Amino acid sequence: MNIIAGLSDDPRTKVQHLSCYYALQFLHMNFRNLDILELGITSGTSFSEDYYNFMIQVGEDFRELTRVYLENLINIYLPSENRPEFFVCSVGTRADQDDIDIGVITADNSDVANLNNAFQKITQDMLVYATPLHMYLSEHVGKQYYTTTISEYKQLLSRKIQDVVIISELLNAKFILGSTKLYQKFQREVIHKYFYNPDKEVRFHEGFLRGILGEARGLLIKPLEREAICPKSDALRILKSILYAKKTILNIEEVNAWEILTILMDKEPGFHSQYELLFKAISFLETFKFLLQLFVIQDDTFRLKEIEQRQLSLIADRMGYESVGTVEAWDQLIIDYYRYVKEVRKISDSLMDSIAVHLINVSVFVDLMSKDSWGADGKYKGSMPKDFIKTARFFEGTKYWEDLLSLLQSDEEVLDTFIDGFEKLQEKEKDKIIQQYIEWAHYSPLTIIRLITILGKKQQITLGETVAQKMNLAFLKYFGDLPYITERFCRIYSYYPQYMHEYLQFFPEAHYEQLDQIISRTIHDEELTEYLDQLKELCKIHKWSSQYFHRFFYRVINHHPEYLKALTNHAQLAKISTGMLAMVDKYPDTEHKKQFLADYYDLEFLRVGISTMRxxxxxxxxxxxxxxxxxxxxxxxxxxxxxxxxxxxxxxxxxxxxxxxxxxxxxxxxxxxxxxxxxxxxxxxxxxxxxxxxxxxxxxxxxxxxxxxxxxxxxxxxxxxxxxxxxxxxxxxxxxxxxxxxxxxxxxxxxxxxxxxxxxxxxxxxxxxxFIFSNKARYITRMVDEIRSRQESVGQCDEESCNIKETRGGLRDIEAIALMLKAFLGITDPIVKDFFREIKIYLPDLAAEIDILSQSLYNLRTFRDLYRITVAAEDAFNPDYLSRLSTIFLQYNHPEWGDAESIMSQIRTTLDESSKSCDTIINYLLEHIK
Amino acid sequence: MSFRYEIRLSGAGGQGLILIGKILAEAAAIYDEKNATQSQSYGPEARGGASRSEVIISDGDIDYPKATNIDLLLAMTQEAVDKYAAEVKDGGVIITDSGYVREVPKGKYKAYSFPITEIAEEKIGKKIVANIIALGAIERLSQVVSPEAIINAIRARVPKGTEETNISAFKYGQDLVKNEETVTPSA
Structure with a gap:
């Protein structure tokens, strides 16, 4: 390129020559590398290795081409005698050809006007003739648009942890041209702040980890799109976030993902196989993304419906896929894509746990929460919730706090101290501190949901308004007004349904109004609609079901949180139950058998209970x-x-x-x-x-x-x-x-x-x-005595309570009548569904009364079942709770019982009619046994 | 050697003795993972106002489901204490409601008389929670089921919205025993 630059002295012509040459080289570079990929695939044995070699080569070639081009443009626009000390570094993925991300760093802000001028022209030229240049690092930092000083970085980043994307870009920075001395200073004073060094301040390192893990988790909880593939957000960003986190923990200087992975395999042999898989995954995903951008569109999201099959076939062919039988090569390519995406997400999730372990060991919060540092008397000095939130201000905006939440959850003494700290505050100050916690978690509702859950669980037997309840209300009020909060709740539910379930276990009934407002909003993200439906169902079950039902519900979900997502799918729950029952016979040892049988019982209870609620x-x-x-x-x-x-x-x-x-x-x-x-x-x-x-x-x-x-x-x-x-x-x-x-x-x-x-x-x-059939008169007489004797002491159905079992005409009377009829007719079959229909044939004189009893039994049991599932396992109904039943009746099968009064009225009518029929039948029986 | 603890809860119908029997059995079996049986009177037995529930708790198998050697008797009426005191084993415990029981028959047991119903009315404002107050006293004096397990079982049994009242009542019951001056053993 230097030769081309020497062909003309006129700067404009020189730029055009260089740009033309850049374009030719760009095309040639891509053609050549595609040919090399094809050769490797045709003759080699490992596609992964070919993808890796291809991406490395493309990256190096492209970086070199842009470096030389950039260097020549700088020479044109900025004579060497006018140059301040500076360097240019590249950030972002080296092989990405849709843009080039760079940073221009100067020693200070004196004499940088010419440099900024030059980069303004270079940016223009690159946009017109070559590849767009982005100055992401400089755009967001410092006074100048194109350049930034080291002290500006230091100043900005020392206040609080800021956008972790900037820090990631810094960690990913690779020197291109300029002053190496300045680059080293930049590395020492800015980049190395984020590397772990036990002898230096760790809050920058900790802040970066909390930020980057939060970003990774944010992507993990985002469901995959159904109609588009996005290698970047589906997997690559998550993977790279984890790699950058590991890079700072283990002090790895390399910036290339493959190089980092190779070093990690050595440094962490326990994760060797996972890193190997990630190595293959990143090779595949980067190659696929590169070819999609080359052959389809320079974008990050690829809508499969918009891509021609021909284009996908071409990419599949380039990547070595062949059609097998009826399965097209591109089908296999897409299947492999999702396989790799799932692997990356799964491994990243487990690596996050290992990073959390490191975090808890080095965290600046450890002193605060570790009992060893509390003083000789073992008591915490000060107010833990106040001290915590004060320390946490530096980390504002970061989203990963699972490590500290786990510590809080697992250590009773720490948790007690934390809660006690809140309790000791005056009400006004307590409210203020709670609000600070809510605002601190602005970017991470999950964090506050977990915190409320931990506090709620601990305070479930605390009387009066608890800290958990206060925090929950403040949380719902604050977050309820934020845009996209429904979507954020759905994302949390989609990835952590168990967390939402645990949160709802301690959710005060009085707060449902606020929650209902959040989940009843319309969302426009189709990927989340399914999760919103499931979340609504979950809330409904928690809100509208009795403690009696919760007992089974919680047991099932605590053992099998994966079933949460099946709550809206009755058929799926039934299939799981059937499978569980089958598993009982599969195990030779009785303890396993009992466990499967217990799970079967609980799940079936849950399934049938949900169907009653529906x-x-x-x-x-x-x-x-x-x-x-x-x-x-x-x-x-x-x-x-x-x-x-x-x-x-x-x-x-x-x-x-x-x-x-x-x-x-x-x-x-x-x-x-x-x-x-x-x-x-x-x-x-x-x-x-x-x-x-x-x-x-x-x-x-x-x-x-x-x-x-x-x-x-x-x-x-x-x-x-x-x-x-x-x-x-x-x-x-x-x-x-x-x-x-x-x-x-x-x-x-x-x-x-x-x-x-x-x-x-x-x-x-x-x-x-x-004892019965041979002396039925004796049995029936005794039963009649029993009914009459009991009826003398039973109460009436009034405004405070109505016992549908013991009141006259209630379930006990109907069941007693059924027993007498059984004895009278000498029937041994149990009194189940068709009992009354069948005995009517033998007692035509009582047909009308038996019909009334049958219908009464049906009505009372319908009320009873729903009351048990939604209110309590009691036969004495409290009219105050009947609105729960009426809501369900109105929505589903009995609109005529759509309010509490209608239900009470129906119960009274039923008891009255049933009582009269019972009397008629008793009289008939007494007459006919004489 | 496994232990076996027998509790009889006795009094009048409507005092919620069956409910606390169920709570005790569930607390022991579900939350404390012990073995338990619970039985109750009903039908003609309950006629005339008497009510009785028995709970047997063990850490081993229970082969015999009937209470015969009672470790703790709760008697919420004079009739109940008169009828069942003799079945309490030597060194066993009798808890009575001072509002309803004037006199406890002499015997080799520890007798505690607490104003259970009075506290329910005065402190909670609901006579109906007297049974849960008694449960708090039973927990402290028997120490056979953990208080956490009982609270969990209470939550699972009582109607939604009344948990706090009931847990509060349970704590009042515990406090009766903690508070030494209200304990009046008689032998």
Whole structure:
């Protein structure tokens, strides 16, 4: 190029000659390197190596070409005698040909006018004839537009940590031309501030890490676009952020990503395989991006629908891909693209954890939060929340605080001290400090969400308005007014659904109005719509469900946070449940089996509960609930039997002599009972058999309890053991004690869960037939007495409370009537869904009354189920909470119950009608048993 | 050697004894990972106003679900203490509500009389939380289930929006035992 520059003395002509030569060389350089890539791919064995060689060569050639061109232009516009001391460095990706990012640094601001003038002309020429020149570093720093002094950098960067992009560019700076002495000074006084040196101030290093990790995480939580590929934001920026962080931690001077990775493989052998993968990934991604820019468009985002297939095929061909069968080469290229992107994101995420470990060791906050530095009495001197926020001001704008939040979360004493510091402040000052925290987290709502969650969890049993609650309200008010806050919430949810779930666990009900405003806004980013729907569903579940339901919900999500994203997909949840049940049999050891079975139970509870909240018909939810409970019990019986067999090395009783019956609500297919009435019977008096059976039931008891359902063994307690021999039961029933009537009713209503047909017929013959069917008049009379006696003491449905079970005409009356009808007709089948429809055939005189009872049962259970899921596992309804039910009825299946008053009115009408029908049926039965 | 602790909660219907039995069992089993059984009276047994719930807690398997050798008895009525005091084992604990129980039968147990319902009415303003106050006293005197587990179980059981009132009641109950001058053992 120097020869070309000598062809003319006229500056204008000289520029045109140089520019023409630059253009020719530019084309030639690209053609030549593409040919070399093709040769490598055709003859070589490793595509990755060819991509790497290609990118290195393209980068070096392009840098050299631009360096020489720039040098000649400087010679034209700035005679050597007028030059101040300066140097030019390149920043950004070397091979990127859409622009050239440079920095021009001078010793000071005297005599820089000519230099700025020259660069103004050079920038113009480069824009017209060559590649646009960007002066990013200078544009944002100092008084001059094109140049910056070292002291200007120092001054700017010492105030606070500033934009980490500038620091990254500085760390990436490569000397091009000018004063090497000045460049070294720049490195020493500016760049090296960000490298880790335990003997020097670490806050610059820490600030850079907090900034760069925050940037990387910001990109990680951004979902991939569906219709476009963006190698830069999908993966390269994340990867490079991590590399720059590592570079400063391990004092690596190299600026090229591949060189940094090579050194990291040596310095951190524990991560060798990950670095190797990143090396391959960056080679692929940079090559793909380069070819897309060369053949398609000089841009960072490539919309696949807008790219011609021909162009993609050409790139795939250049990168060595071939069509295989029906799969096109470019298809494979795109698949590989996403494979590499996923790998980069996954590895970067794990490397972030290792950087967090370094951060917590060197952080300036360690002194503040480390108990070792608190003084001899082990007490913190001062106010931790105030000291923390004061120190944190330097780091304003940085977004990565996970390390310190983890420390706060894991150390009770530190957390107590932090909270105590807040509590000791006067209310006004407390509000002020809380506001400072909120503003400090302006760029990182995730940080404040995590902090509120940690405080909320710790303060969940604290009475009165807590710091967590105050901070939450301030957070929602402040962030609620910021633009794109809905999108930011969605991004956090998309990557950290578990964090949002944990946050909502301690979310005060009174704050939902603010949150609802945020999540109900319209968003225009289509990639986030799906996540917004999921987030809304999550909020709805938290807000509108009872603590009883939360117990299962939290357990599922705590074990399997990945299921959060399936909450809006009922079919997917059902598939996962089915798979879990199948997994129970896959494991040989019973502990694993029990764990899978427990997960199955919890997930099914969650799934059916969500369907209830979505207005699914009572009969469906009750059927599904009973089905999974029965599956659970039967599998649990098998597992516990296996354990007892193994422990005792003896064969336990067969199901021809041993049975377990579900009684109470579970027998009747009723969902959401919080207890489980069980009757375990053996048809033998052999103590060894009874002992084995007892051990099985005892083990089952333990597992059922863990699910939050209380097993009750009423008959067992009376007869002094979990398992009752039939001989003892009959002796007890023959004694005709008053309470024996309850047990007899439980047996009549029971449904066999475990046990053979032989046991079923034994129970029928020795108990039901003998004590009920053969003397039904006696049973029905006693039941009528029981109903009337109970009705004397039950309350009415009033404005404060309404017990839909015990009030006249309530569930207990209807169930008692069903038992009497069962006894009257000699039916052994359980009282499930079609019971009333079937018995109507035998009692045509009572058809109308039975229809009323059936409908009453349906209505009351519909209210009951939804009340249990949304309010509490109680039969006594508090009218204040009925609006939760009405919201769901209105949205889904029963608009006629769209307000609390309509529900109460329906309950009263139902109880009234049911009560009248009960009386009619009782009279009929008493008349017909005479 | 595994331990077995038997608790009987007795009094009148409407005093919430079944609820605190459930809370105790769930706290032990779910949050403290112990084994537990819980039983309750209902139907004709509850007729006439009596109410009873039993909780057995163990760190091993429970083979026998019935309380026979009671470690702690909560009696919220005179009838209840008269009926069940004899079943409390030597060295066991009886807690009574001083508002309803005038006299505790003599025996080799430690008896504590607290103004449970009075505190519920005066401090919380809700008589209905007397059962949770009693639970706080049971936690302190039995030390068989952790307070954190009980608070978690309370949160899971009580209606949404009433958690704070109930936790506050639980703490009042704990304070009854912490506060020595209100403890009036009698033997």
């Amino acid at each position: 207005g699914v018909d009572l009969n469906i939810t009750n059927r599904e609930f009973t089905e999974f409970c029965d599956n659970f019990m039967r599998k649990l019986f098998d597992i516990c039997t296996e354990e007892v067999e193994r422990e005792s090395k003896a064969k336990v009783p067969s199901t021809d002599t041993f049975a377990i019956l579900a009684a109470g609500g579970h027998a009747r297919g009723k969902a959401y009972d919080d207890d489980y009435d069980l009757i375990a019977v053996v048809d033998t008096d052999d103590e060894v058999v009874i002992q084995y059976a007892t051990r099985i039931v005892s083990k089952m008891n333990r597992e059922i309890l863990k699910r939050g359902v209380l097993p009750h063994y009423r008959l067992g307690e009376i007869l002094n053991g979990f398992v009752s021999p039939i001989s003892k039961i009959t002796a007890y029933l023959e004694a005709e004690q008053e309470e024996g009537f309850i047990d007899l009713s439980q047996l009549l209503g029971a449904r066999i869960l475990i046990g053979s047909d032989i046991m079923k017929s034994i129970i029928y013959k020795k108990i039901l037939d003998q």
